[in-house]
Amino acid sequence: MARADSLAKLAFAYGVHLTRRRLTRPRSQLATLLETYAHDGIRPLLPEERGRHAQLIGCINCGLCALAAGRVGKVRLPDLASSYMRLYARLGEAASDVDGDSPDLEAAAAACPVGVPLGEVAAIVRRLAAG
């Protein structure tokens, strides 16, 4: 009985929906979506970040990059790739950690056994932390 009632109500809602779609001109809701969740840090990745994303988050935390270079702001390089890259939605709260100097990230990336592009990692973390 509950099932039949639910399906009937859904069918009615479907009819109302189709009628509304016919009578009103659809407007883009993209801006609303992005605005609604910006406060929660839920923002899109850029297409170029998406393209390289599997590599960007490939860190296995071996620590070799720390030997080649120091810190980005207060953050040890291996932590940047293994820890900060996990928390996109809340990086804004940790923005103060990545303020400051960047070491020689090219040398650090060259030391990485799994090819994590550390310069790009630093850029994406800083972009998302800045909001």
Add this chain to the structure above:
Amino acid sequence: MSAPSAHDVCIVGGGVTGAGIARDLSLRGLSVLLLEKGDWGAGTTGNSSWMIHGGPRYLEFDWNTTRLSTQDAGYIVSIARNLVYRVVFIIPVMPHDKNNIERMETAMEVYDRFQPLKKAHPHTRLTAAEALQVEPGLTPDLIGAVTMEEWGVDPYRLVFANVQDAIAHGARALNHTRVVGLVRDGGKVIGVRYRGSDGAMSEALAKVVVNAAGPWVPEISHMAGADVHLRPAKGIHIVYPHRISNFSISAESIDGRDLLMVSHAGFTLLGTTDDDFYGDLDSVDVLEDEVDYLLQAFERVFPSIRAYRPVRTTTGVRPTLFKWRRYEDELSRRYEVIDHATDGAEGFVTIAGGKLSMYRLMAEQTSDVVCRKLGHQAPCVTATRPLPGNESDVEPAAELGRRFGITALAAMKLQTRHGSNAGAVLKDSRSGRMICRCEPITEAELAHAARHEQVRTLADAFRRVGLAAGPCAGAACVLRAAGVIGSELEWSASQRFEAAREFVRGAWLGRAPVLGHSGWAQEELAAGSFRGLSS
């Protein structure tokens, strides 16, 4: 055997329902004993999709279930603010999907009526180009998409917060304690016999025994001579140690089921399967077929999914109520509170079925039955009373970090686990030295977990504070963590080594089904770091 302890109520099962009942009854002023054979939330609860969701799929079956589920989700979101976060789904609609975009949007429009109950926003509809702007990793073949909001939760901390609050209100709660039999007096169940973590046998007398053992419910009922039929269903998830996307994504499987890639705080869960399970509940394996089934579905909407390195799998068994002749996926997640007085087992109550999102309501209704049996009149207060760590607002993470000499990120993660009690955890002992850098976890927090949070193994620490949950899968932290916990629990050097070995072996079982090329690179590193632990 020592003299039996006496309680008003003994609860068997320390998943979220059992812990919720223990909290509810303790807050109503009853004396409670809660027993869990493994660790808090280690069974079905911890192996769920980690979501407090309203259940839009129930709209097809029973709108009242959706209403109750969203309403209770709203309560949980209010009382456990530190443990929850918004999860925003993109539901891409593909050519030949079982639901076209108008049907999908209709469902979301109906669901929007319930969303305010759980403080969630209404859906949006996106064109294909807009969906690709929001998530460039989606397939360009999509027709369009709708979005839907749910809440993510750390179920392990949710269970433990309930346990903590129950203890604070007088309950006794023992993990690693297995119930081996019930104490009977004629037609009445008057207590339980259990084996503690030290192997010693004990008895506890109780006016009411509550069976909240999840999929183990039939086993415990059998001890009382009562039959409870479940239709246990196995579900697996693939775990990625990062957010693959800031948005969660749904996909349709080859057999038309809805699958989810859920972006949690610092990791992604991809799941789940739903298959009748007939095996040993204490040994549930993940099969490579199941992994492929999930990846196949997501490859269709998110083509680069196989480029990502999973770090492990999880598997659990749902305690679904029995129903003959239905596909697993069509089974309801409804629950039932059973008073076994009519089965010749007075004083014995079972709670069976249900789901994480409705745990508080299930606990309330079970507690109501228990109170009626005891003639105890006290109202339920769990819908509004905050869980530990939620009594006040948290301070800014950067400020907490500065005060204790740790990064803002480490402070923020600490706050997600302990809420406004985070400062007290750091004050409790020693330094802010990092033990697990991926998560990150300080030495002080780990020591606190061993001292105050019933952590007895490294796997307990994984559940309580996320030890070794990150991309390195413990390569950098397991031995050091064994040192910190061992020093709190006075383990010998060989006990510390054995604890680390046991953890590594257990973790391997969950990791083996998903090791790919880069997974093996990490595995080699871990094997070296573990210095023989994994052999």
